[in-house]
Amino acid sequence: MLDFVTCAPTKFVPRWLYEFLAGPQLPNDNGRATLAPYALRKVEASLLSRYSREEVVVAQPEYAHLFIRDDTEIVGVHTMDPAGLGPVTMMFTNGRTFTSIEEDVFSKFMSKLHRERVARNSHVKIIVGGPGSWELSYLPGKVRELHVDHVIQGEIDDVAPDLFDQLAEGKLSDPFMFGFQTFDEHYRKLWSLDPERVFVTTATFKKQFPN
Numbered sequence: 001m002l003d004f005v006t007c008a009p010t011k012f013v014p015r016w017l018y019e020f021l022a023g024p025q026l027p028n029d030n031g032r033a034t035l036a037p038y039a040l041r042k043v044e045a046s047l048l049s050r051y052s053r054e055e056v057v058v059a060q061p062e063y064a065h066l067f068i069r070d071d072t073e074i075v076g077v078h079t080m081d082p083a084g085l086g087p088v089t090m091m092f093t094n095g096r097t098f099t100s101i102e103e104d105v106f107s108k109f110m111s112k113l114h115r116e117r118v119a120r121n122s123h124v125k126i127i128v129g130g131p132g133s134w135e136l137s138y139l140p141g142k143v144r145e146l147h148v149d150h151v152i153q154g155e156i157d158d159v160a161p162d163l164f165d166q167l168a169e170g171k172l173s174d175p176f177m178f179g180f181q182t183f184d185e186h187y188r189k190l191w192s193l194d195p196e197r198v199f200v201t202t203a204t205f206k207k208q209f210p211n
Contacts, residue, residue, distance in 0.1 A: 006105070007081075007089040009098030018101050031063030039130070040078045042157035050161040061109060065116040068124055073168040075113060076152075078130040082106045083142055085135045107146060114147035125149040125167055127200075129156065136199075137180040143198055153180045154202040163200070176200055 005013065005021050027034045036044075036058050047056045059067050068075060081089055084096055084103035093100050110126070117124055128136065129152035136143050136151045143151060149167075156163055159175065166172045180199040182192050191201075 004088050004092070006102040007084075007086065007092045007100055009093050010101055010104050011098050013101060025062060026060065028060040028063065031057075031059055031066055033058045033060045037078060037130075039157070043076070043160050046157045046160035047164065064109075065112050068113070068116045068120060068122060070120060070122065072122065072124045074164050075124055075126045076164075077110070077113075077126065077128045079106060079128055079132040080130060081132045081135065082128065082146075083132075083135040083139050085138065086132075110146040110148065117147075127152055127167060129153070134180075137182065137192075140198070149198070151180070151199050152201070153199065156202060159202060163202075167200070172197075172200065176202060 002021055005018055008018075040058060044056060044058050057067050064075070080086070081100075081102050084090070084093060084100040089100045089102065090096065113126055116122075117126070126148055127150040128146075128148050133151050133153050136146075136148070137153060152163070163176060166176065172178065177191075177193070178195075178197045178200060179191055179193040180201055182190060184190050
């Protein structure tokens, strides 16, 4: 059960205990992650089909803000449970009555990225994807709270270079749309368009899960 300590409320689990159980930092190469989720490596490989190794970095979270430079265009964040809506997290926090450790850590991480962007007066776009991206479509108010420019829902390893290019230029077009997959009151799948142009999905006929 110790694997689920990040689902626990910050009110009842002190930060020092969480850090002790988490153990030392994962190995890294000058801030570049030497270990990363497989899905993230697939996106990296897709981007490397168009860009050089110097232009694409999978960063260790503790060092991610240091890779925001004046010419950085996109910072992508992979997340599993950004708003604490995972089943175990909901149980441990009494339905989000309390803030989970993982939600707190994610919020502080996003704030660090945003502060670096502001300090550099950078136009870099911060996007969030991964298996937890659906939580932000359920709680869209957190998108602005977390200083996120776009939330990506759906698999993108086959279209990552085109998606990143279009997001950087602010000219999203086919095969992408502004919206997200959701469900109606009868739990039938449907597509919700996003007039604020924050949520991005690949073409509607493509599968959306897992991400």
